[in-house]
Amino acid sequence: MIEAKRSVAKQNWFKRHENATPLTVLVCFTVVIVILQLIMSGERGKVEFPSFITPVNLLNILMQVSVPGIVAIGMSMVIIMGGIDLSVGMLASLVSIITALGISVWKLGVLPSILVGVASSVVLEMLVGFVISRTKVEPFIMTLGAMIAFQGIALLLCNSREVVMQGELDFLKANLIDGAIDPVNGLNLTIPPYVVIFLAIVIIIWAVMKFSRFGRRIYAIGCNPNAAYLAGVNVKNTKLLVYAVHGLLVGIGAVLLLARINVGIITNGQNMEIDAIAMAVIGGIAMSGGKGNIWGTLIGILLLGSISNAMNMLRLPSEVSFVAKGVIIMVAVSASYLSPSIKKLFSSARNT
């Protein structure tokens, strides 16, 4: 009896298509980790190659992915709704410059500066979202234009120079578990507040997408906007709200980025849109909309972060790590097309 129940549950889990792609990705992720671990333990004789799976290094990865991760979570919402946002990188640069200027030049104080930065991000994304939701403009083109405009505004604001700060935002990277020691190699463990913020955002947005009315409507719009409209979904306002939430996340991400780097500069958010889209897609978010979930994106974030981290530890030049990242994205996307046939293979194997 219990056996039977369990097998039904198992079947459902495999059958639910939206979990299939993250599942594939999870398998890939595990394989990659194991391979990396094997490579590294093979080199353990040499001191300069530390082991990959250690608490210190895992926390390192979390710290490295926090900022792009927050942006990727926002991006996931937008893509699930059937949109895209190419402007996030330059928007993050712009927000970090505004915040840095607020602190160092305009002397607004730390908290007001942060609020101004985040608020400007929300407003700008809402402007973009307003046009996208009210017209038939392609989000791709619209946000491409926004990206270029944001870059221009940012450069104007900082006169194409960097805005240096005196570590006013250091409280965001203070160690919350001061004194904790890694049992493996005796190094100090660090969990800064921004990692906690990242994890909190993942949990909140995951809950919103899975449990809320709002989340259900986002999936519906992404899958079939016509049907969503005729089923009573306020498509325009839902889209606008998604862009607003996304703007909030980008704003938060940009402030945390500024805290890490301590300099407001145009290159801060460079290529962040690419990373964010890649993380979402690797996590099984379909570019066509309506499919995927946030925990898939989390896997995508960790996977991409682990690869970069491992490349660093293996002392591979960054050129190589670009190649590796690119290949992984392509494999992940193809996997989502292959997964139905892989599933078929699994089920036929089970039946015989």
Added chain:
Amino acid sequence: MPLKEVLRLCNITKSFPGVQALSDVSFDLREGEVHCICGENGAGKSTLIKIISGAYEPDAGTIEVNSQVVKLDPKKAHDHGIQTIYQEHNVFQHLTVTENIFTGLEVSKLGVVQKKEMERRTREALEQLHCYFDPSTMMSDLSSSEKKMVEIGKALVFNRKIIILDEPTSSFSSSEIDNLLHIIEVLKEKGMGIIYISHHLDEVFKTGDRVTVLRDGRVISNYDICDIDEEKLIRDMVGRDASAFYNREFFKHGEVILEAKRITGNGVEDVSFSLRRGEILGVAGMVGSGRSELMNLLFGAEPLESGELVVLGKKVNFKAPENAIKHKMCFITEDRQFSGLFLTHSIARNTVIANLANEKRIFIHPKEDIALGDEYIKRTGAKAENALVQVVNLSGGNQQKVVLGKWFLTNGEIFIFDEPTRGIDVGSKQEIYSIMLRLLKENKAIIMVSSDMPEVISMSDRIIVMKDGRLVAELERDEISEESVLKNSIGGKTDDRSKKKCS
């Protein structure tokens, strides 16, 4: 005088999965004549012209062009001089008139396109059609009747011998219609054979030389236009045997639940009707007569320009479907896949989406969705293992039941069914009908748009007939018959005109 035959179809048969579209259809066209094809929605007219234009290949039967047996595809059909002008414009909006005519058939010398030459030939052709706009005009700047002329011009430029006009006048004013009919006379004199398909019988009588009636994919009759009048033509178009109809139970009608007073907007003009609890109000009319447009208007998907809508005793003005749902209205749309379903989502998700408009809670556990999905699968009798199955994997009938489940969950009282059984097999049809009757028994009300004549006749308590965006007739139960419905959908005042031609 006997005219040369330019096209002959012999015993053409064509079937699609689940539908016999054409069976044993023979048809011929002589040069210099207009041969009209008449029939209800779904009689097989479109399939027939698609076979002549080479878009479909017949399952059996032969096609002869100029007494030679040919096999057609769209390219070959052109080579044999067949030009099809479809109801919807098949034009490139962002190209010029000349480019539209010569697309794929450019005149070139040594690989260089001869623009001057092409424009000259275009201008010549347009002048024969009494059109005097410049050949370099953008297609998007032309009116729909001018676009039609460009398509006819293409036939002249390439000296095509057979022209198929499918509902050419659907968005024309009456002077544009007269102009077109005049042009057709010109084309006839040039020896072209014209196949003319129209829902407007007065045009058929004005321009036609012969008429062929199709019904359920068969040729019913073929007349010289002089030997027939409107009454007789309509009788041929209808006239099924009793087995095609369903017997349904009738219920006592309750109070008026929805009332439309002179509503206008979205191509619908000045429509008034009322709907009572416990009845099915059928909405008949030919495709394009404004039926679906009226439904979109009622449901708030398109804005009301003027008029008044009273739902459940309250005057309403819906800004969006959201408001209509809150007023207990449900809309089962014509095209399930395009506007009814979330194909890649599970049944559970499809079931709960519409009721979100009534949902007060902000957070709902997905387990509830699944439980509701399972419950409504049972209620509607959809055949699916459980509510986690993706809708795309279901058959048409079961997909329709998922749509119904979605609306049942909203506790709606007024159901708008737009083509409730399109693309659904016979068994599921019966089930959908019994679900509709169950709704009536629960004292709810139904508005049903249908192009399926047996369906609209046997299921409706009352029928309103739409034509050109207006309500032209309201038929009580004892007045409903195939003739009365069809006559109001397509009839015109034709008596003196048809006589004129034959004298």
